[in-house]
Amino acid sequence: MIKSSNFVRCHTCEAVNYEYHGKGIFCRRCHSRIHQSRNISYHKTWAFLITAIILYIPANLYPILITKKFGVQTESTILGGIIHLWEVGSYPIAIIILVASVFVPLLKFIFITYLLISTKYNVKSSRIDKHKLFYITEAIGPWSMIDVFVVIILSVLIHFSGVQVFPGTGATSFALMVFFTMLSALSFDTKLIKKES
């Protein structure tokens, strides 16, 4: 009898493999590890997620962009930058940065936390929904890098003797935060979702 929950997809080569519940499996085709033991994946995901959440604090407190205009230095944080953009009327850009640097990371934190907690305590919701949620989480993650890249590009272009723009500590924290959120999503094991069905 072919039952969907008896099979698992290899993330590396896409091969369909037999599922052995509660055990680590290696793919029949590419020999990559498909599942780690449940606990390792669970704790790894939490560890990366918490690191990312901690980094999110300096990413927002410290300036992401520093402007030096004839010796006078002004600093702007992510939120400060968005508010400034809104005030000068650059609404589309303000919205893009707001979504990419504030909403996307927060959504990722919430999604991954929800996935971890709901799979741990078997909160009822359809399995397909959780898979979709995970898929979205993986797909939107890297887009939060937009603001860091914009700051880098501006720092190259606005690089005159009188006026200079450059990235601040916030940019480093933010880039690392994105990195750890991505690691967290990648170490989340979709088997944790499967188990309840």
Add this chain to the structure above:
Amino acid sequence: MLTDKELDNFIICKKCDTLHRKIPLHQGGKALCSKCNTLIYHRDDKMIEKTLALVITTIISLMVAFNFTIISININGLEQSLSLLSLFSVLLEHQQYVVGVMFLFLIVLFPLMMLSSIFFALFFITIKRYGYTVRRLLILLSHLKHWNMLDIFFISLLVAMVKLFDYAKIELGIAFIAFILTLGLELTITKNINFDELWRKYENTYGDNYDKE
């Protein structure tokens, strides 16, 4: 228990995790997931040849994007231009090492590694040699796909340009066009390439000889 060959007749949707039994397609045909409508596989008998040609073009285009001026701006007679070289020298000057290293990997090294891995994997499959390397390359590719941020860099470039629009005269460089071309080609490659198919080709071409390593 089904054998490996029989298991190859199945495919699991990457988006919603539904198990499907594969049906034979016509040349150029596409199979969509019955639950979520995602494209799960397609048939293209010329996939390897087409992708090889695309990859070579993309690598050339990426080289142009990396080596020439992307955009230059002019503010009241003061000029400044953006190229990959000026980008790294400015990051070094401001001692942004972490951001610099991340940029180097996400924008320069990973896209290059991705394209050259595809090239060598397909080339080796075509000449039916170096099975173990092909397998390492295919595994590497599955990891690299999450870490290529060329498209995000390009969107950031557009955002930066809009920000500068009011103060500066912006001129597009040759690398800007090359970036657009590269992204378009990369998208076509991602759509064209079928890793499940490549792995099956790998198994058929090299048999079990390399599987034990």
